Amino acid sequence: MENPQHINNPLALPDSLRDLIECVGESAALRIVGWRGGAYLCVPKKVDPAHPLLEQIGAPAFSKLVDWYGGETLMLPKNDAVMRQIKHALIRQLRYEKNMQVDQIAIEVHYSMRRVFQVLAEDDPMPTTGDLF
Known part of the structure; x- marks a missing residue:
């Protein structure tokens, strides 16, 4: 079970992850947590084609993230x-x-x-x- 495809009980997850899932979807949220979990994530105010998040989650999810959280710093739960x-x-x-x-x-x-x-x-x-x- 290296990469689960679906979370069975989203209510059991931390609020920050549930909010992130609501924003960018389950798959993109899990990729973000896998990439930066346990650390802060500074979301840019504008979509930047050179931002590493674009490569991690793709353009549609990155645009949604910027729309919802642009200019904010998110604390991501630990991946483990x-x-x-x-x-x-x-x-x-x-x-x-x-x-x-x-x-x-x-x-x-x-x-x-x-x-x-x-x-x-x-x-x-x-x-x-x-x-x-």
């Missing part, structure tokens, strides 16, 4: 935190919607089986430990 949220959502989808086995999920998302179990256990606030009596 965003990717972890996406990966955890994928684990849940593979388990609960596609009924995949934990070992298959571990291979798919490049996690150990133990880590997959931990992620799935986060959904269960009261883990079953068996009867005490």
Whole structure:
């Protein structure tokens, strides 16, 4: 799962990333975070054909970004935190919607089986430990 194509639960993402997705779309927003995540992004006031953002996200998304945020400085979330949220959502989808086995999920998302179990256990606030009596 090197490059996810879709975020399953956008509400679980940081506000700054949700706003960016609304502005430029999911794909362009994830490319920006992959490129500069965890740092500030100074958005130019005008579209500049020499700006590195143009190469990163393309002309239509860059124009929208300048229209919405021209002259502002954005704080981007760290890429690893965003990717972890996406990966955890994928684990849940593979388990609960596609009924995949934990070992298959571990291979798919490049996690150990133990880590997959931990992620799935986060959904269960009261883990079953068996009867005490």
